[in-house]
Amino acid sequence: MAPRKRSETQKTGIVLRSRNKRNRSPRELEPEAKKHCAKGSGSSRGCDSGCLWAGLGSLQVPPPCQSILRALHQYRLGRAAWPSLQQIGAGGSITGLKFNPLNTNQFFASSMEGTTRLQDFKGNILRVYTSSDTCNVWFCSLDVSASSRMVVTGDNVGNVILLHMDGKELWNLRMHKKKVTHVALNPCCDWFLATASVDQTVKIWDLRQVRGNASFLYSLPHRHPVNAACFSPDGARLLTTDQKSEIRVYSASQWDCPLGLIPHPHRHFQHLTPIKATWHPRYNLIVVGRYPDPNFKSCTPYELRTIDVFDGNSGKMMCQLYDPESSGISSLNEFNPMGDTLASAMGYHILIWSQEKTGTQK
Secondary structure, eight states: OOOOOOOOOOOOOOOOOOOOOOSHHHHHHHHHHHHHHOOOOSSSSSGGGGGSSTTTGOOOOOOOHHHHHHHHHHHTTTTOOOOOOOOTOOOOOOEEEEEEETEEEEEEETTTSSSEEEEEESEHHHHHHHEOOSSSOEEEEEEEEETTTTTEEETTSSSEEEETSSSEEEEEEEEEOOOOEEEESSSSSEEEEEEOOOEEEEEEEESSSSTTOOOEEEEEOOOEEEEEEOTTTTSSSSEEESSSSEEEEEEEEEEEEEEEEEEEBOOTTTTTTOOOOOOSSSSEEEEEEOOOTTTTOOOOOOOOEEEEEEETTTOOEEEEOOOOOOOOOOOOEEEOOSSSSSEEEEEEEEEEEEEESSSSSS
16 A cells, blocks of 8 residues: 655654663663653644654664665565464464564564464474463563573563573562563663563562562552553663553652653553553654543543654653554554654554655555
C-alpha cells in the first residue's frame, strides 16, 4: 500500500542527546541526561508523524548499521525473501525476543512452550537455556547483555534465572510472588536489573549482590499489576507501565519515588497483547499505544486508538499517531536504533512510521 500523506500541524523542537559511557553508574549519568531532555511545547491532539522526525535528518548512520539498513531495504522492496521459520503451534506464543548482539543472524526467544532458547533464522535451535518440562510453567520475558554475556529470563510463577551465554546457570531465584512480566538490564550498567510482575511491584537488583529474594535494592509498589519496566537509553531513568491507566518515570537519584506519573488508558484485556510503553532511543520521548477507556477521567466520545508520544521530562503529550485504515490497538511499539523509524504491532498488522514518508507502510 502506498504511504498516506498527513496534514501539517504544530512541530516539536527536539535537542539531540549525546551518548554516555557504559562504565558509569545510573546516578552519575542522570545530571548529564537532564541537560539533553526534549524541549518545546506539546500539542494535545492530532499532530502528524513528522513531529517525531524533526532534526533527525542530520544524524549519521554508523557503518555497521548501513549494511543492515540496505538489507532491510531490499526485503521491503521484494528483492530478497524473508527467512521462513517453522511455527510452534497453538499455545506456543513467543513472549520475548532479542537479537543475539554477538551474531545478528541469531536470536533469543522465550515462549509459552516452556523454553528460553537461542536459534537462527533457518529454524535451527542452537542452545536451550531453560526448559520447564511442564505445561504449568512457561517463560514470559528475557533480556541479553553483550558486554557481560549474560541472559536473564523470568517465568509465570515469579522465578528469575540468570545464565551465561555458554549456557551455565548462575542462579535461579523466586524474586516475585507472581508472574514476571518483564526483565531489563540497564544499558549502561548491565549489573543493574529491573524486574516487573503482576504482584504489583517492580524491583531493582544489583546482580553482583543477589543472595536471595530479599536482596533487592529497591521495591517499587504500584496500584495495579505491571506490564513492563524499561531503562532509558542513558540508563538514568526507569519507565513502568501498569495494567490499568498509569505510566511512571523513576530517576536514578531516587529510585524509590516516581519522578512523574502520566495518566494514560491502556487497561489489560485477556486476549490483548499487554501494552508496554517504551523510550525513544535518542530523545527523551515516551511512546505507548492507547486503549480508550470510558471510565478514564479524560475519555471523550469516539476516542481514537492512537499511538501517543509524551515528553519524558514533563509528561506532556507531544503528538498522536493514527492510521484510519488500521484502527486497532497498538500494544507494542519499537524504534530502530537510529530512532527515525517506528514499528507498531497492531493485531495482524505492523505499521511502519518513517521520517522519509509521513505516513505508514504495511
